[in-house]
Amino acid sequence: MVVLGIDAHKRSHTVVAVDHAGRKLGERTLTATTSDHLAMLTWAEQFGDQRQWAVEDCLHLSRRLEHDLLAAGESLVRVPPKLMAQTRDSARTYGKSDPIDALAVARAVLREPDLPTARLDGPAREVRLLADHRDDLVAERTRVINRLRWHLHELDPSWAPPARSLWRPKNLATVTERLKDLAGLVARLARTLVERCRELSGQIAELDRELSELVAQVAPTLLELCGCATLTAAKIVGETAGVDRFRSRHAFARHNGTAPVPVWSSNRARHRLSRVGNRQLNAAVHRIAITQAHYHPEAIAFLERRRAAGDSKLESIRVLKRRLSDVVYRALQADLQHTPRASHRRLTTTLT
Known part of the structure; x- marks a missing residue:
């Protein structure tokens, strides 16, 4: 087996081939175009048919290459x-260059056999693109509203x-009425900001409708979970990028940052919240947990039991998030298998 490690960049890619023992067999640098990607495949044929490609996980640079x-x-x-950085630091070579990084990528594959497999984009990427674009528009509307408030x-x-609702149509209509008879540059700029806010709100509403239809198709079971509405489900689907790429519910919990971190001291065994993992996915699970802590009877009873056993409020929420990670994992698996929705309801409501 020959492993070909790739250090991807915006304009060029460097590939290094190594054998099963990590010895360097060859090196080549090409431009980041489809024609050169095909030339790289032709170059790799000299190492035989038993080959494994590996690329540093940075999709904004390697998406075309992976495709x-x-x-x-x-x-x-x-x-x-x-x-990859740990592998590079442990090598006998010094410094940092594209060939050194590509060599570290290839050797990391030899050391870690269970790395995630790349795949062609599917519905999860469409959900993520729409959700990310909506987040950008909401952030832009917030900046517009902040400038508008200072002018007002x-x-x-x-x-x-x-407060917190100036973007609503009735409030913008009130602002427009107050600005109607005012003259001067500040008033003119304020009217421009009001129109921009209306435009952004219309685009956000259109994205909400599109996301609602798409998420209902790809994650109907997830939407049945208490505390998981369209936007939260879209964030989970987009950031997970295919639940079947995780070998177990424990790997998924590690990825989303809900797996507890041991912080033992002497003979006292305890755990704390994890600060690693996908923070966007962790925030989505946290929103579900906080909502269920207020409205879901099973979650409320679970938290009461944990606190009666001596857990603090933060510790009980941490345990709840870990349980909810498993619930989300099973819901995503059920959506992936397209099983009847009637059989999902019991699965997504239990915390055990």
Whole structure:
């Protein structure tokens, strides 16, 4: 087996081939184009048919490369940057260069046999792109509203617009009415910001409708979970990027940061919240946990039992999130298998 490690960049890719013992067999640097990707495949044929491609896990740089390799029927795994950096630091070579990084990627595959496998994009990427674009528009609308508030304060310090809801149509209509008879540059800029806020709100509402339809198709079981509405489900589906790439529910918990971290001291065994993992996915699970802590009877009873046993509020929420990670994992698996929705309801409501 020959492993070909790739250090991907915006304009070029460097590939290094190593044998089963990690010895370097060859090296080549090509531009990041489809034609050169095909030339790289031709170059790799000299090492035989038993080959494994590996690329540093940075999709914004390697997406076209992965697509070309997978479309050609090649096997490709992704190496986390942290693992690649550890392998590079433990090598006998010094410094940092593209060939050194590509060599570290290849050797990391030899040391870690269970790395995630790359695959062609599916519905999960569409959900993620829509959700990320919506987040960008919401952030832009927030910046517009903040500037608008300062202009309104300058025009009339005695008037306080509604907090956290200035983007609503009725509140924007009120602002437009107050600005109608005002002259000057500040008033003109404020009217421009009001129109921009209306435009962004319309785009966000359209994205909400599109996400609602798409998520209902790809994750109906997940939507049945208490505390998991369209936006939270979209974040989970997009950030998970295919639940079947995780070998177990424990691996999924480690990925989303809900797996507890041991912090033992002397003879006292205890755990704390994990600060690693996908923070976007962790935040989605946290929203579900907080919602269920207020409205879901089973979650409320579970938290009461944990606190009666001596857990603090944070510790009980941490345990709840770990249980919910398993519930989300099973719901995603059920959606992947397209099983009847009637059989999912009991699965997604239990915390055991």
